Amino acid sequence: MSTDALNKVTGILGEHFRNYVVIASHDNSPLSYDVRFSDPYAAKGLLESATEYHESFINEGVPADLDHIQWISVDIDDEEEDEEDNYIE
DSSP: OOOHHHHHHHHHHHOOSSSOEEEEEEEEEEEEEEEEEEEEHHHHHHHHHHHHHHHHHHHOOOOOOTOOOOOOOOOOOHHHHHHHHHHHO
């Protein structure tokens, strides 16, 4: 991505949004990137929020720190029997 294109993008974002972060990777060098932001402190918060969202997205919506949770499995047949007991005829 050229510098002119990034300037245009950040100009448009600046007109419509108070805070923004743009991270762009170059086609010919995918490991390098250019970062633009409106405010360094807001950028830090936006990047932290985006990182949490992205981690959740990568883990299919499940937080990564679920090791301490004890999971309980319920047999579907047991649930159906319990529901039948609750109905009055």
